[in-house]
Amino acid sequence: MSKIENKKSNWRVWLRDTVIVAVIISAVSLWQSRNMLSSDGSIHIPQQNLVSLTGKVEPMLAENKPNLLYFFAPWCKICSLSIGNLTYLNPDSVNVVVIALDYSSREEVEAFVIEHELNTRVFLGHEALKQQFKIQGYPSYYLVNEDQKISSSVYGYSTAIGLKLREAFGH
Template sequence: MNDAPAPRSKTKRLLVEALIAIGLFYGISAYFQKDMLKDTAPVIAAKGVNGTSLSLPSATGKPTLVYFFASWCGACKLTSPAVDNIAGDYPVLAIAADSGSDTDVIAFLKEKGYGFDAINDKGTLTTHFGVSGFPSLYVVDARGEVRFVTRGVSTEPALRARLFLTELLQ
């Protein structure tokens, strides 16, 4: 007698397991994002550590990627290159948190070769945006409304898709 499961039941089991895994992923993700700002972002006009004028919302009329990172953050090392690439096509408001002095942030950006400037936050913006972990990313439309939030590693295609969708829906 053959005790091997029928191919149909094996496929069904794999589908159920995949749906459970996806559900768990989104549930955990939603839990980590529960305190993140999800309505109107504050108006920001500041100088970055390299002297660049940074603002939110952007004067370009394009959606802005707001990127909270820390120089010591391992996950940020995976996300920062994507943010740097995106900065050539969309406004990026990078905010360094818990990363030391302005000189420390400048040295970090230079060492990594990042072209984006950053505000060195001493806790005000981090608190206002509800950031509880790094990296934390927000896509803010031209009117200053938060359209997407993400905490943790994110890829360039995923970030570009969110920015593109926001641009389409403005």
């Protein structure tokens, strides 16, 4: 086999393997998010007020721009790995809403925020909110468009690139 044929063969193997990995990742992602709220734009999220970690009652959603809702639990190891990826999002393009669920105390959430050096508002969620968004695991993400309709949902680790693509394309 010549060097050119060998390079073509290597390229085909690499391409085949990349496609297989992409299909597996897509299948796992679809399976994990199968019980989340529909992201076809049919579900409207009403504005609601939540208590922030600072104790203020504030609206959850920003108006006139998309909102990325990031639900986490302070004990979640995947959340610890993924929450830093939120800093890659442009705050002028998308409002990042960080919501703690399944925590045992406010201090536990505060410790998580300090450990990860979060410089964003963090809301203290509650069981009714968890049920409303059908949160079954962490982290869970919902992208809510300007019309306050869900345009994307993801469960599990999301890379900075994945978040930037959702920011850019709205899903």
